[in-house]
Amino acid sequence: MAQGRVTSAFVARPPGAGNAEAGYNAAMAPDAQDGSARAQREPPDLLRGQMRQWMEQVVSAGKTTELFELEMWLRSFERFFRIKNQPLSEKETRQLAIRNWSEELRLVDNVVLRVVHLCTCILSEDQVNLSRFDRYIESYLRKDDVVDPYIEKLVRQTTAEAGLTLLREGFEDIHVILTDLTRLARIPYVSFVSLGKLLYREVRRSDLLALLIDKKFKPVHDRITNHTIAVTIRRIEEPRQRKHAAKVFLEFFRLLHYLEYADPQRLDEDNLKSTILLFSLITSETRLLLGYIERRVLKALQPESSVYQCYDSFVYCVPLELKKVINTELLDISVSRQSDNVRARVENSHGILRDCFQQSVVQLAQAFDDVDGRDIFPDFTAKLDQSVVLRDGLAHLILSVREFQTRRDEAGALRMKEDISKFYDTNMKFLMYRDWSGFELFFIEILKCSSLPALHQIGHRFETFLMTLFREVQKRGILQDVPLPEHLRGVVEAHV
Numbered sequence: 068m069a070q071g072r073v074t075s076a077f078v079a080r081p082p083g084a085g086n087a088e089a090g091y092n093a094a095m096a097p098d099a100q101d102g103s104a105r106a107q108r109e110p111p112d113l114l115r116g117q118m119r120q121w122m123e124q125v126v127s128a129g130k131t132t133e134l135f136e137l138e139m140w141l142r143s144f145e146r147f148f149r150i151k152n153q154p155l156s157e158k159e160t161r162q163l164a165i166r167n168w169s170e171e172l173r174l175v176d177n178v179v180l181r182v183v184h185l186c187t188c189i190l191s192e193d194q195v196n197l198s199r200f201d202r203y204i205e206s207y208l209r210k211d212d213v214v215d216p217y218i219e220k221l222v223r224q225t226t227a228e229a230g231l232t233l234l235r236e237g238f239e240d241i242h243v244i245l246t247d248l249t250r251l252a253r254i255p256y257v258s259f260v261s262l263g264k265l266l267y268r269e270v271r272r273s274d275l276l277a278l279l280i281d282k283k284f285k286p287v288h289d290r291i292t293n294h295t296i297a298v299t300i301r302r303i304e305e306p307r308q309r310k311h312a313a314k315v316f317l318e319f320f321r322l323l324h325y326l327e328y329a330d331p332q333r334l335d336e337d338n339l340k341s342t343i344l345l346f347s348l349i350t351s352e353t354r355l356l357l358g359y360i361e362r363r364v365l366k367a368l369q370p371e372s373s374v375y376q377c378y379d380s381f382v383y384c385v386p387l388e389l390k391k392v393i394n395t396e397l398l399d400i401s402v403s404r405q406s407d408n409v410r411a412r413v414e415n416s417h418g419i420l421r422d423c424f425q426q427s428v429v430q431l432a433q434a435f436d437d438v439d440g441r442d443i444f445p446d447f448t449a450k451l452d453q454s455v456v457l458r459d460g461l462a463h464l465i466l467s468v469r470e471f472q473t474r475r476d477e478a479g480a481l482r483m484k485e486d487i488s489k490f491y492d493t494n495m496k497f498l499m500y501r502d503w504s505g506f507e508l509f510f511i512e513i514l515k516c517s518s519l520p521a522l523h524q525i526g527h528r529f530e531t532f533l534m535t536l537f538r539e540v541q542k543r544g545i546l547q548d549v550p551l552p553e554h555l556r557g558v559v560e561a562h563v
Contacts (some may be wrong), residue, residue, distance in 0.1 A: 106360070114274055116540060119283075120544040134189060136328065137290045140178050140344070141280055143348040144267070145350070146344075146347045147175070147519075148260065148262075148266075149351070156394075164255070167254060168255070171401055172245055175245065176339055179242050179266075182451055185233055197343075223507065227275050238269070248262075280314055289320065295432065295442040296316055313381060314359070315364070319356075322352060322353060329349075329413065332476055334413075336406045340400065350389055360381060365379065371405055373434050380415060380430070384423075389420075396416040397412060397416050400413075411501030425444050429444075451546075451549070453497045456497060457494055457498065458498075459555060464533055465530060465533050465537060469485040470482070472527065478517060484514055488514070491507075498536065537558065
């Protein structure tokens, strides 16, 4: 019975199947949670009932999106202050005590303000107005022996509304402290760590908010609605394998949900750096998932099975993608002053992890059933098509540059400039944002050049640049089974 809880509550069923109680019980099941001992402890029935009632109120009020984002940011606070989740170089890791942590605390302050806003959004207008009236009354009737009677009253209450109001009040005070603290020339590591502990205690002052964080999966957020994945899970005959697969699918879909909030296309310049907190959360959650696969999933499978090989590839390949993001793309991004550079690095990190998690979901589904990735992710086809167009466009442009370098005549120069202009107008948008400026510089330099000898020199540098881009695009997993057209294969053969 217990082994089916995760599967039954979080995999979409036909209308009318199941009930809210079963869904909530499965969300609270130990196997659906984080690996920590704290998360494994079952909450009292009264607290579970309060959580269930609160979830129903949030759903009826249409505030599930705000609640998910609130939970996400509260989780990110706990992970961001753990050094192993920080994008720091080895040198900085060894010099934690002398490093200036002011930029990190500025980012924390930005997210603190976001949490305050989300708390206000989730609370109904009547609740917000009532809390303001209560504060006015309590301040007017201030007691001599209590610093803040209003806070004293909130602390005594155990409702979700009181917990959110108390969190909002506490974070507003923390914002005031951080505003003054970040004006200092240097903030030491001990202050950074202390602030993390303060946030941790403030969040967990409410038992309901602590339960919101500790019990990760909730049907209102994490239900698998994709028909292809739902059918694949239900076709797994062995109960333990079905439970493990459902858990892993849920984890990957939640990671992808987190990544939606780190998409640079929906963020302005002021909020781009704040995604560091999200990437810290994603890094930590991914490591927990890989640990679960190693300790629980692989031990229940035969090493020669295709499913085992699929899970084993996650344990080997996913950390490489994480390392690429944390140790390369996001390294020291908190102190970067160039907004274009920050946007390019966040975009690249977002793309690397999104592709990694989507590929993992597709591979796991294909290990159990004959499925098409396009039936799981609507943009899977679009990404494949864009990658093919970009790769083939780069290959064609490289051949055009080589043709001019061989012939060195006006006709070859004209064709090369036309091909570059066509790529600029149609294909450059598929490059990583960080590569746009490099391509544009060559584009302008080549179009303005009227001397064939000078154009030949520029062409040599441009070919090297294009080959670097071509190799990077070729590495994309989505292209591994899509060969180059025969008329373009000379790009690779000539280079070899």
